[in-house]
Amino acid sequence: MRIVLASQSPSRLSILRSAGxxxxxxxAHVDEDALLADAPADPAATVALLATAKAEAVAAEYPGDVVIGADSMLLLNGRLQGKPHTVDATIARWGEQAGQSAELLTGHCVIGPEGRREVATSTTVVHFAAASPADIRAYAESGEPLECAGAFTLEALGGWFIDRIEGDPSSVIGLSLPLLRGALYDFGYSVSQFWNR
Known part of the structure; x- marks a missing residue:
């Protein structure tokens, strides 16, 4: 039995590799724009919907394995924000969030053998530094935050601009190990049986 990650996120892969x-x-290739157009009003349900779509898109190909889908978005001033994609959009985002606090929501869908599933959303409060305009521009131009929910990373250059978090650090990086552990336990598995030996 394997863990299948329905994501190309290097951060999610790094979390799992660091955890053995x-x-x-x-x-997974899903139409996120179409899903967001019909998404529920509740932000936590929205990221869970995206995570579920990703897990379901690949689960049928791995009926004997554990498939993980995840999606993260930043809830800032009542609006969900995904990846900025461009330098200019990243700078604009940081113009809003520098010196502010926001919630990073990470939806998870874990599908196990026989179609068993766990769907949950992890919420972590992120306190952003009052970064200087020069640092914001340099960070955006580095390319690092362009494909990251909320236009930041915790584990790399972005760590300079996060004052603190309240919640699960692995979830901020992209995948909650506590939520994944809980799903595996609910399915009747031990975490250690998936470790590289």
Whole structure:
């Protein structure tokens, strides 16, 4: 039995590898814009919907394995924000969030053998530094935050600009190990049986 990660996120892969798991990578291709157009009003339900779509997109190909889908978005001033994609959008985002606090929501869908599933959303409060305009521009131009929910990372250059978090650090990076552990336990598995040996 393997863990299958329905994502091409290097951060999610790094979390699992650091935790002793070498997952099979099978990125899910879903129409996120279409899903967001019909998404529920509740932000936590929205990220859970995206995570579920990703897990379901690949689960049928791995009926005997554990498939993980995840999606993260930043809830800032009542609005969900995904990846900025461009330098200019990243700078604009940081113009809003520098010196502020926001919630990073990470939806998870874990599908196990026989179609068993766990769906949950982890919420972590992120306190952003009052970064200087020069540092914001340099960070955006580094390319690092362009494909990251909330236009930041915790574990790399972005760590300079996060004052503190309240909640699960692994969830901020992209995948909650506590939520994943709980799902595996509910399915009747031990975490250690997935470790590289």
């Amino acid at each position: 798991v070498e997952p099979l990578i099978h990125p």
